[in-house]
Amino acid sequence: MKRSIALVLMVALLIPFSLFAQGGKETVVDENAPVTVQYWTHEDPARTDLENELIAAFMAQNPNITVVRTTQSSAKQIELVQTAFAANQGPDMFNLPIENQYAYISNYRVAPVDYQAAGYTDKEDLLDTYVEGVLDTVTVDGEVFGLPLELTNWAIYVNKKIFRDAGLNPETDYPKTWEEMAEVSEKLVIRDGDILIRRGYDFRYPYYLTFFVPMVEQLGGELISSDGKQAIVNDDAWLKALTYMQEWGPSGRNLGSPTYKNARKLFDLDNNDMAMAHSGLYQQGRIAEDNPEFFESGEWMVIPYPVFEDAVRDVAACYYGHFFMVNEDSDPNVQKAAWKLAGFLLSHGEDYLTRGGNIIQPTKALFASDTLKNMPYSDVFINDMERSHMIYYGANSAEIQTQIRYAVESVMLSGVSPQKALATLRPAVQEIVDEQ
Amino acid sequence: MGMKKYRGIEKKQARWGFLFVVPSLLFFSLFSFYPIINAFYTSFFDKRALSKAPPAFLGLGNYIxxxxxxxAASELSFLNSLRATLVFTVGTFVPLLIISLLLAVFISNLGSRKAKKFLQIAYYTPAILSSVVAATIWMIIFDPRGLGNQWVNALMNTPGVDHRWLVDPVMEQVSTMVIYFWKYIGYFVILFITGLASIPPTIYEAATIDGAGKGQVFWRITLPLLKPTVVLVSVMAMLQCLKTFSTQYMLYTNGAPRAPINVITFNIYITGIQQQYLGRASAMSVVLFILMLMLTLLQFKTTKSEQVEY
Known part of the structure; x- marks a missing residue:
């Protein structure tokens, strides 16, 4: 009895090990057999409607392919995809912001594009379809590892009514420099003692790689040196940018703070509490959805990303991409089906722009199209994109963003001096760069 | 012969008993035993979440x-996480213990059964709320334009003062304690009420006949006879506080600074999930596990020495 109990006990305890050791992937052996593509993406109601429609059409054209589309919030999606891949249970096709997604390329977790399956004759045909340089981000050793679902940059949305309410002319008095941004915001804010009832502008925390690093670059600084070896280049630039954020925060001029409600969401509601917010072209779709009356009113406009008065470089907020990538561990037939799906979805660029959440797929055709040119303020976004560059991406770019967040928020909220914050930031980022 | 038959029945019963235990054993080995052993093993390697390459063996490198x-100078270091965890644990479990005991005594002494039930449910409700709902409620309170500032300013007649619930390092730690206290007070109140119910009423009757006052009854009878429950609740509360995560996560994702509330579990999450250092995060988990194991052993030791006989 004792021996049999011991045997059952051992089996019980070993079962989990054997389960995890297998990895649990299904193998499709017959090329013509039905395949299922697990597609994970972030939530966006407008895009969901369009993609459900496109996926239904795709499945009708390819009866042996079933697509299972799963959505999560943007933040949760990053963690879920990573956890799934860590357990060798990643989705067949997924998209993430490139600063989070690049690690999948550098860790060999994603497969190179199958050009024919995606609808291109070869690599040259693919490269020729997209705006020059866009695919460089996902090209390693001559292989392309992703297709861009969207390329996004942020400009500044302005509520004209609030400007007029503060005695300003939105067409002429909008801020062109960061110094003016603080001055104009001072005129726009309404305070009850220390509490901001109405903010002029507030940053888009915590996306510091997107908006803060370009501010440093305007002043001549760099996150990583051009040879990729040194972190935090040009102390003066970093200190000036950190000081600006310190003065912006509650311990300085008290113009905004990460602990207030997200500026972008408040802007849509037009409740006289947010005069300017930072967002992409896609925000127009969200304003139209959340507040159609405000969208149609003509009481909003979009202005370019400001620069410092003594800027040495004209740099706008970084643009970032979401790329469709395919799991290297998926069955080859599933990979082929996934690339076919990606190619099919991306062949509807104008639909994504007009009714799929106003997102830009950076094909040459779309950039030349009247559809993009006729969208309100698309010229501001396109011009800003030309004076911008892709967000910093690397195997550990998300970790670097966490360190920058800590530095900026410690000067804004915790009373840490910019010098001390920089002294902490530098070795932290350097260590990450060295490990990379 | 009779003895042999008896043993046969015992064996049969044991076999059935064992069969009933197998599902929970499987469940435990799958969801607890395997992760614990795996975390311990992983803590000796430079394991990255996405890397398929065999992880380099570091020995005690992660622990060192x-x-x-x-x-230690870095506010995001593990040593600072130990500090943050200690501050949070002491700052939360002491008020939790004292106030839940007082509330339990108050509720137990209520004459109306309806009032008793209502208060028990009211205190317990936050414990079953999802983290998302709790986050929404507390963000409405702690937003600078929110209810927290409005209430405190109305109460203290200090219009327009921002109490910096999520900005000031001390206030931020206090805020996490308040949220946790609100969420779990009901759970411990219920435990104390159960403990109070196990004290024989005859002892109170005898004390009343002997002319003992309410204070004397509490200090001389209730508290000494409740010691096993007090010890149980204090250790449970301490272990719960050591595992705190969702409150800190919720504040951080809503813009609060990380350093003051970077408790061990939160550091494990950032290190393992966001930064992808699974080996390092596993080492943190093992340290937390050892800390909790020591406290559990302390619980066993203390409860043995605190046996109460009526």
């Missing part, structure tokens, strides 16, 4: 890094 005095 955690306790490296040169890193």
């Amino acid at each position: 890094r955690l306790f490296d005095p040169n890193r």
Whole structure:
């Protein structure tokens, strides 16, 4: 009895090990057999409607392919995809912001594009379809590892009514420099003692790689040196940018703070509490959805990303991409089906722009199209994109963003001096760069 | 012969008993035993979440890094997480213990059964709320334009003062304690009420006949006879506080600074999930596990010495 109990006990305890050791992937052996593509993406109601429609059409054209589309919030999606891949249970096709997604390329977790399956004759045909340089981000050793679902940059949305309410002319008095941004915001804010009832502008925390690093670059600084070896280049630039954020925060001029409600969401509601917010072209779709009356009113406009008065470089907020990538561990037939799906979805660029959440797929055709040119303020976004560059991406770019967040928020909220914050930031980022 | 038959029945019963235990054993080995052993093993390697390459063996490298005095100056270090965890645990479990005991005594002494039930449910409700709902409620309160500032300013007649619930390092720690206290007070009140119910009423009757006052009854009878429950609740509360995560996560994702509330579990999450250092995060988990194991052993030791006989 004792021996049999011991045997059952051992089996019980070993079962989990054997389960995890297998990895649990299904193998499709017959090329013509039905395949299922697990597609994970972030939530966006407008895009969901369009993609459900496109996926239904795709499945009708390819009866042996079933697509299972799963959505999560943007933040949760990053963690879920990573956890799934860590357990060798990643989705067949997924998209993430490139600063989070690049690690999948550098860790060999994603497969190179199958050009024919995606609808291109070869690599040259693919490269020729997209705006020059866009695919460089996902090209390693001559292989392309992703297709861009969207390329996004942020400009500044302005509520004209609030400007007029503060005695300003939105067409002429909008801020062109960061110094003016603080001055104009001072005129726009309404305070009850220390509490901001109405903010002029507030940053888009915590996306510091997107908006803060370009501010440093305007002043001549760099996150990583051009040879990729040194972190935090040009102390003066970093200190000036950190000081600006310190003065912006509650311990300085008290113009905004990460602990207030997200500026972008408040802007849509037009409740006289947010005069300017930072967002992409896609925000127009969200304003139209959340507040159609405000969208149609003509009481909003979009202005370019400001620069410092003594800027040495004209740099706008970084643009970032979401790329469709395919799991290297998926069955080859599933990979082929996934690339076919990606190619099919991306062949509807104008639909994504007009009714799929106003997102830009950076094909040459779309950039030349009247559809993009006729969208309100698309010229501001396109011009800003030309004076911008892709967000910093690397195997550990998300970790670097966490360190920058800590530095900026410690000067804004915790009373840490910019010098001390920089002294902490530098070795932290350097260590990450060295490990990379 | 009779003895043999008896043993046969015992064996049969044991076999059935064992069969009933197998599902829970499987469940435990799958969801607890395997992760614990795996975390312990992983803590000796430089394991990255996305890497498929075999992880480099570091020996005690991850542990040495955690306790490296040169890193202690960083507010995001593991040593600072130990500090944050200790501050949170002491600052939360002491008021939790005292106030839940007082509330339990108050509720137990209520004459109306309806009032008793209502208060028990009311205090317990936050414990079953999802983290998302709790986050929404507390963000409405702690937003600078929110209810927290409005209430405190109305109460203290200090219009327009921002109490910096999520900005000031001390206030931020206090805020996490308040949220946790609100969420779990009901759970411990219920435990104390159960403990109070197990004290024989005859002892109270005898004390009343002997002319003992309410204060004397509490200090001389209730508290001494409740000692096993007090010890149980204090250790449970302490262990719960050591595992705190969702409150800190919720504040951080809503813009609060990380350093003051970077408790061990939160540091494990950032290190393992966001930064992808699974080996390092596993080492943190093992340290937390050892800390909790020591406290559990302390619980066993204390409860043995605190046996109460009526």
